[in-house]
Amino acid sequence: MTDLPWRHIAITGASSGLGRALAEASAAPGVTLHLTGRDSTRLEETAETCRTAGAIVTTTALDVRDAAACTAWIEGMPHIDLLVANAGISGGTGGVAEPSDQVRAVFETNLMGVLNTTLPAMSRMATQKADANGLRGRIGVVASVVGFVAAPSAPAYSASKAAVQRWAEATDATQRRRGIRLHAICPGFIRTPMTAPNRFPMPFLISPEEAARRTLAGLAAGRRRIAYPRRTYALFRLLGALPPGLMAWASRAVPAKDVSAA
Numbered sequence: 181m182t183d184l185p186w187r188h189i190a191i192t193g194a195s196s197g198l199g200r201a202l203a204e205a206s207a208a209p210g211v212t213l214h215l216t217g218r219d220s221t222r223l224e225e226t227a228e229t230c231r232t233a234g235a236i237v238t239t240t241a242l243d244v245r246d247a248a249a250c251t252a253w254i255e256g257m258p259h260i261d262l263l264v265a266n267a268g269i270s271g272g273t274g275g276v277a278e279p280s281d282q283v284r285a286v287f288e289t290n291l292m293g294v295l296n297t298t299l300p301a302m303s304r305m306a307t308q309k310a311d312a313n314g315l316r317g318r319i320g321v322v323a324s325v326v327g328f329v330a331a332p333s334a335p336a337y338s339a340s341k342a343a344v345q346r347w348a349e350a351t352d353a354t355q356r357r358r359g360i361r362l363h364a365i366c367p368g369f370i371r372t373p374m375t376a377p378n379r380f381p382m383p384f385l386i387s388p389e390e391a392a393r394r395t396l397a398g399l400a401a402g403r404r405r406i407a408y409p410r411r412t413y414a415l416f417r418l419l420g421a422l423p424p425g426l427m428a429w430a431s432r433a434v435p436a437k438d439v440s441a442a
């Protein structure tokens with residue numbers, strides 16, 4: 181995807197899956213990418229592909245649970261047009277119970293890890309010059325369609341995604357008045373290392389490249405909620421409208437997500 185309206189783009193979780201696809205789809209001459217992840221070898225692989233496409237790329241290996249490291253990363257950038265807070269982990273109950281350390285890790289990564297980059301980015305963007313449309317910067321927060329249901333097989337994951345989706349959409353209402361937009365990105369199932377171990381059906385599974393294309397198109401269109409594919413979104417909205425008892429009963433028929441947070 182070329183001709184995106186952003187020149188300075190920061191992406192967390194760029195060492196794999198959707199984050200890598202977002203970086204590669206944004207890479208072009210004249211674009212500067214600030215990429216982060218934990219695994220520096222895989223992060224460099226993403227960076228090399230993006231450099232080959234003509235982008236200037238910086239890489240920083242960090243853990244999004246480290247608030248000070250995230251603030252330093254954001255503050256070290258000369259300018260940010262777009263931040264995509266994408267890094268995340270998943271894990272389920274394995275049909276038994278979700279381990280306490282996994283519950284903590286999921287919330288620390290998917291919720292606090294998102295705040296650790298988005299809050300300093302908002303402060304930073306507020307000081308940037310507004311463009312002709314009065315826009316100072318955009319932030320895409322990667323949530324999930326799973327956030328629209330209380331998923332018995334992945335309690336912390338579904339709750340963490342609900343939290344960031346609600347937070348991004350609600351915060352957009354006030355931040356847009358000062359030229360900062362927040363977008364909740366709610367993908368359905370994407371073929372990435374995160375979903376590879378899943379033993380349950382994943383309807384309308386899409387490639388990371390397709391997910392990146394839809395994400396960037398939604399951001400460029402300025403949509404507050406970017407949910408796709410439409411059929412998966414509709415399915416999860418429907419499931420989310422079920423009474424909790426019925427949802428829990430129906431989900432017993434589906435193999436549980438494995439315990440796997442890492």
Ligand SMILES: NC(=O)c1ccc[n+]([C@@H]2O[C@H](COP(=O)([O-])OP(=O)(O)OC[C@H]3O[C@@H](n4cnc5c(N)ncnc54)[C@H](OP(=O)(O)O)[C@@H]3O)[C@@H](O)[C@H]2O)c1
Pocket residue numbers: 192193194195196197198199216217218219220222242243244245266267268269270289293322323324325366367368369370371372373374375442
């Ligand atoms: N796959 C799906 O079906 C799907 C659907 C909806 C939403 N999502 C969301 O999309 C996002 C990307 O997921 P994915 O499917 O692309 O999974 P993935 O291939 O496992 O990639 C996850 C990325 O997040 C990074 N990450 C994880 N924990 C981190 C931490 N503590 N600090 C820094 N980076 C960390 C990983 O870095 P390292 O690999 O370097 O550790 C990796 O780059 C996640 O937020 C996920 O919840 C995925």
